[in-house]
Amino acid sequence: MSAVQGNGKQVGIKAVAKLAGTSPATVSRVLGGNATVRPDLVARVMDAVKQLNYAPNPAGRNLRVGGSRTVGMVVPDIENQFYTSVLNGADEVLADAGYTLILAHYGENPERERMHLARLRAENAAGVIFAPSRKLSDEYSRMREAGMPLVAVSRRPHGLDVDQVTVAERKGTREAVRYLLQLGHKRVGMVSASLDTSTARERKAGFVEAFSSDGAACRPELVICAQFHSVGGYHTGGYQAMQRMLALPERPTAVFVGSNNLTLGALQAIHESGIEIPSGIAVVGFDDMPWAASLRPALSVVAQPGREMGAAAARLLLRRIASPECATREEVLDTRFVVRESCG
Amino acid sequence: MSAVQGNGKQVGIKAVAKLAGTSPATVSRVLGGNATVRPDLVARVMDAVKQLNYAPNPAGRNLRVGGSRTVGMVVPDIENQFYTSVLNGADEVLADAGYTLILAHYGENPERERMHLARLRAENAAGVIFAPSRKLSDEYSRMREAGMPLVAVSRRPHGLDVDQVTVAERKGTREAVRYLLQLGHKRVGMVSASLDTSTARERKAGFVEAFSSDGAACRPELVICAQFHSVGGYHTGGYQAMQRMLALPERPTAVFVGSNNLTLGALQAIHESGIEIPSGIAVVGFDDMPWAASLRPALSVVAQPGREMGAAAARLLLRRIASPECATREEVLDTRFVVRESCG
DNA sequence: CTGAAAGCGCTAACAA
DNA sequence: TTGTTAGCGCTTTCAG
Numbered sequence: 094m095s096a097v098q099g100n101g102k103q104v105g106i107k108a109v110a111k112l113a114g115t116s117p118a119t120v121s122r123v124l125g126g127n128a129t130v131r132p133d134l135v136a137r138v139m140d141a142v143k144q145l146n147y148a149p150n151p152a153g154r155n156l157r158v159g160g161s162r163t164v165g166m167v168v169p170d171i172e173n174q175f176y177t178s179v180l181n182g183a184d185e186v187l188a189d190a191g192y193t194l195i196l197a198h199y200g201e202n203p204e205r206e207r208m209h210l211a212r213l214r215a216e217n218a219a220g221v222i223f224a225p226s227r228k229l230s231d232e233y234s235r236m237r238e239a240g241m242p243l244v245a246v247s248r249r250p251h252g253l254d255v256d257q258v259t260v261a262e263r264k265g266t267r268e269a270v271r272y273l274l275q276l277g278h279k280r281v282g283m284v285s286a287s288l289d290t291s292t293a294r295e296r297k298a299g300f301v302e303a304f305s306s307d308g309a310a311c312r313p314e315l316v317i318c319a320q321f322h323s324v325g326g327y328h329t330g331g332y333q334a335m336q337r338m339l340a341l342p343e344r345p346t347a348v349f350v351g352s353n354n355l356t357l358g359a360l361q362a363i364h365e366s367g368i369e370i371p372s373g374i375a376v377v378g379f380d381d382m383p384w385a386a387s388l389r390p391a392l393s394v395v396a397q398p399g400r401e402m403g404a405a406a407a408r409l410l411l412r413r414i415a416s417p418e419c420a421t422r423e424e425v426l427d428t429r430f431v432v433r434e435s436c437g
Numbered sequence: 438m439s440a441v442q443g444n445g446k447q448v449g450i451k452a453v454a455k456l457a458g459t460s461p462a463t464v465s466r467v468l469g470g471n472a473t474v475r476p477d478l479v480a481r482v483m484d485a486v487k488q489l490n491y492a493p494n495p496a497g498r499n500l501r502v503g504g505s506r507t508v509g510m511v512v513p514d515i516e517n518q519f520y521t522s523v524l525n526g527a528d529e530v531l532a533d534a535g536y537t538l539i540l541a542h543y544g545e546n547p548e549r550e551r552m553h554l555a556r557l558r559a560e561n562a563a564g565v566i567f568a569p570s571r572k573l574s575d576e577y578s579r580m581r582e583a584g585m586p587l588v589a590v591s592r593r594p595h596g597l598d599v600d601q602v603t604v605a606e607r608k609g610t611r612e613a614v615r616y617l618l619q620l621g622h623k624r625v626g627m628v629s630a631s632l633d634t635s636t637a638r639e640r641k642a643g644f645v646e647a648f649s650s651d652g653a654a655c656r657p658e659l660v661i662c663a664q665f666h667s668v669g670g671y672h673t674g675g676y677q678a679m680q681r682m683l684a685l686p687e688r689p690t691a692v693f694v695g696s697n698n699l700t701l702g703a704l705q706a707i708h709e710s711g712i713e714i715p716s717g718i719a720v721v722g723f724d725d726m727p728w729a730a731s732l733r734p735a736l737s738v739v740a741q742p743g744r745e746m747g748a749a750a751a752r753l754l755l756r757r758i759a760s761p762e763c764a765t766r767e768e769v770l771d772t773r774f775v776v777r778e779s780c781g
Numbered sequence: 782c783t784g785a786a787a788g789c790g791c792t793a794a795c796a797a
Numbered sequence: 798t799t800g801t802t803a804g805c806g807c808t809t810t811c812a813g
Contacts, residue, residue: 103503105806116784121808131782148559152499153806156789159447161496166540171528172521181515184542188549193556196510196538198528205532212537215492235490328727357731364731383672384728387701389708449790460800465792473798497790500805 167223182403227289249291265428266299282315282345331358353380371437390434511567526747571633593635609772610643626659626689675702697724715781734778
């Protein structure tokens with residue numbers, strides 16, 4: 094299939110060597126770049142390479158050196174723009190470093206995640222960047238023990254000592270909720286993702302903390318967790334959770350929606366109820382999706398730097414590939430509170 | 438790295454064979470599944486596999502059989518939800534068939550696209566699904582000649598005879614624009630992506646055709662092409678194009694936005710102008726993004742079945758991998774016109 | 782600085 | 798049905 098001449102035979106390193114009048118070893122040295130070869134030989138080899146349009150077959154190399162130049166990117170939901178921008182950020186720095194990204198998309202399905210991990214391990218991936226599913230697969234610790242470079246992104250893997258890049262979500266949501274409180278809201282609620290990810294827990298913690306410094310009390314019944322639905326996914330979850338929130342005897346005058354994939358559903362529920370935003374209910378969301386500014390009223394959000402998170406994760410991974418034994422590091426990026434119209 | 442025992446040595450097929458008291462060849466046969474092996478031997482092998490937590494190293498296999506079980510997915514923009522759902526659809530069927538997806542995201546940058554293609558060729562990818570950049574790279578024809586299974590998705594690759602899955606965009610936009618015309622609009626405009634992709638051209642053609650059956654004339658000055666901006670990307674492009682549209686001496690009373698990544702920017706321009714939708718200007722967009730229903734007014738769109746397109750592309754690819762010589766096929770899926778509030 | 786040769790893990794041809 | 802053997806393309810000793 095690859096690097097085929099007219100006659101259909103693979104052009105391999107031997108063909109190049111023959112054309113250049115040298116040995117495969119020398120060709121390898123030239124292409125590897127980290128050995129000293131006589132300049133004229135280098136030139137001859139390069140010529141031959143170009144002439145034959147030769148590209149080394151990674152399978153050969155991988156087999157020989159026992160490692161590959163691919164990194165796995167394990168994401169729960171590829172249709173979520175947040176992960177997509179993380180992916181983009183990581184791809185940029187990894188591609189520049191000569192690595193290929195393998196997409197391991199598991200759709201919040203732990204089975205599938207496990208399958209992907211097993212494959213990445215078998216494939217001898219150079220490393221893995223991952224946002225783990227709700228229940229941490231023990232594949233991860235097995236990979237760690239086997240020495241595979243791992244870096245967690247966004248979701249913190251409970252009990253696993255690996256490099257991570259996260260975001261100061263607790264602080265971010267605390268600030269946003271405080272802002273709501275300072276606006277004079279007495280009853281502010283939260284629509285949360287289910288609390289089995291670190292992100293959801295952190296955001297909830299931030300929500301609770303926001304009240305401590307203030308006179309207002311945090312009422313536990315005002316945080317409602319959305320369920321993931323097999324049909325309709327998170328959208329339906331956000332929708333139903335918000336419906337429940339609005340049906341409360343004394344409904345809140347402000348609500349914090351703790352996950353981007355709950356937001357649209359939650360907003361739909363509000364719209365259908367006929368309650369106005371922000372006069373009837375103020376809303377703050379999480380993640381500055383491209384459409385947030387185009388909603389009416391425009392949505393205030395706690396923004397996460399997705400691209401930067403991906404890039405940081407990639408750099409952390411590269412660092413670990415280079416020096417597998419260094420101490421693990423956690424990088425915590427800041428959120429940004431973007432005030433628009435939806436919180437009044 | 439992979440499949441490592443406590444002692445740190447790779448567990449390979451030989452180790453399994455030894456533990457099972459048989460030969461590597463038999464292990465291979467058992468795992469391959471397409472050979473007859475004595476049942477008790479099968480059992481012993483399976484036991485050993487499980488015991489050692491063995492997973493075959495694809496590099497060895499790839500080298501031996503001269504092909505891999507990876508397929509490249511070449512997309513212009515991973516942060517565009519349309520491609521993301523295509524990806525998702527393809528991933529589902531490919532993963533089930535035992536293939537790994539390699540992400541080749543080129544960010545509308547032909548250089549990067551070329552780089553990815555070269556790598557996929559070198560890696561001996563089993564096949565490639567692609568939405569090509571505006572100017573078709575000749576890498577594609579080279580790959581085709583080399584016999585690599587290729588299937589184009591969404592964007593039609595000009596002059597390249599490969600399997601494709603596209604959408605009846607011309608018909609779809611024609612119907613949508615006719616709907617606008619039947620509503621009594623006399624001046625309807627179009628904000629189009631630049632005409633160097635087949636998709637943009639088809640949509641424009643559909644736009645023009647819509648007028649033919651009607652008394653109304655299509656005024657060429659009413660279709661405005663957006664530019665891609667290095668900062669702000671398509672968003673800025675859509676914004677500026679719509680600004681120009683609204684600044685026209687006699688501005689249209691309805692507008693068709695021909696690409697999802699232009700929509701948000703275009704809407705922003707309308708909002709800033711203070712013109713009301715749909716009373717001041719009716720709007721129809723392309724692609725039913727998750728947020729379309731949450732805008733106010735809710736956006737009417739011509740919806741493409743992204744997931745299905747990806748799945749269809751994957752099936753076409755699988756078919757070609759199985760029988761490389763069969764005649765190329767084009768699969769054309771239907772769009773669906775989703776009428777919401779933005780067109781009155 | 783260069784070439785010959787071995788071998789990475791796997792499968793397919795061949796022999797038993 | 799099973800085992801033995803060769804070799805995929807590459808890199809890396811090891812001699813020269």
